[in-house]
Amino acid sequence: MSEVIFWVIWVLVVISAMIVAYSKNLIYSVFSLLATFVGVAAIYIFLNADFIAVTQIVIYVGGILVLLIFGIMLTNRIAVAKINQSSFQTSLGMVVVGAVFVILVITILGQSWPVLAESMDFDSTVGKIGTLLFGDYLILFEVASILLLGALIGAATLARKEL
Amino acid sequence: MNHLESYLILSALLFSLGLYTVITRKNGVAILMGIELILNAANINFVAFSKFVTHQVEGHLMAIFIIMLAAAEAAVALAIILNLYNDQGNINVDEADALKR
Numbered sequence: 001m002s003e004v005i006f007w008v009i010w011v012l013v014v015i016s017a018m019i020v021a022y023s024k025n026l027i028y029s030v031f032s033l034l035a036t037f038v039g040v041a042a043i044y045i046f047l048n049a050d051f052i053a054v055t056q057i058v059i060y061v062g063g064i065l066v067l068l069i070f071g072i073m074l075t076n077r078i079a080v081a082k083i084n085q086s087s088f089q090t091s092l093g094m095v096v097v098g099a100v101f102v103i104l105v106i107t108i109l110g111q112s113w114p115v116l117a118e119s120m121d122f123d124s125t126v127g128k129i130g131t132l133l134f135g136d137y138l139i140l141f142e143v144a145s146i147l148l149l150g151a152l153i154g155a156a157t158l159a160r161k162e163l
Numbered sequence: 164m165n166h167l168e169s170y171l172i173l174s175a176l177l178f179s180l181g182l183y184t185v186i187t188r189k190n191g192v193a194i195l196m197g198i199e200l201i202l203n204a205a206n207i208n209f210v211a212f213s214k215f216v217t218h219q220v221e222g223h224l225m226a227i228f229i230i231m232l233a234a235a236e237a238a239v240a241l242a243i244i245l246n247l248y249n250d251q252g253n254i255n256v257d258e259a260d261a262l263k264r
């Protein structure tokens with residue numbers, strides 16, 4: 001049963017990512033990006049990554065996607081219901097991306113990955129992540145907070161009317 | 164669902180579609196969406212390897228830092244895109260050839 005659900009979500013993620021890449025309407029693209037993010041969060045749950053799944057929903061769906069929709073709405077005439085977008089270099093891009101994908105698949109399938117003998121499940125990752133974040137990775141955590149402060153100030157400065 | 168390869172192929176597909184979006188789109192916000200797809204592909208790889216190969220949560224930490232970087236990057240990029248819109252009236256990146264006019 002969960003095998004079936006996994007493959008349904010797998011196909012859903014791929015199809016919605018294809019709509020993001022190929023749709024002529026920018027609004028359709030951004031809303032199928034929503035489906036991609038939620039589907040990837042479900043994939044994280046299949047990988048026993050509970051904390052990452054919740055973070056994905058909160059930050060990607062709740063934050064980044066809303067930012068993207070704001071970006072679209074602020075840079076288009078909303079009176080036009082259909083916000084078109086054009087693509088260029090489609091054939092060349094298809095060739096390059098197809099080559100990259102074939103190389104990736106050949107590499108993935110041709111490799112014998114050092115997979116653990118029996119696949120173990122994590123029971124809960126939140127405690128381990130918290131211990132590591134405030135232990136071994138404390139400097140990275142603090143640097144990340146400085147980076148976020150810089151991004152906040154930078155974005156607020158850049159978005160002002162008079163630069 | 165218990166094979167590493169199924170996750171790696173999914174991530175390769177997401178990466179390719181994101182790369183295609185970045186290469187072919189003119190709209191700045193659409194390019195940003197392609198970048199988010201690529202970062203999601205990388206995250207799936209980190210989390211899949213941390214379950215199937217190492218069985219440690221270090222991969223999850225890398226995924227958290229990538230998500231955080233994506234949020235910071237989206238905020239700054241959208242500020243730049245809004246400035247681009249004020250300057251040239253649209254956000255087609257192939258027409259952006261001046262820093263200030």
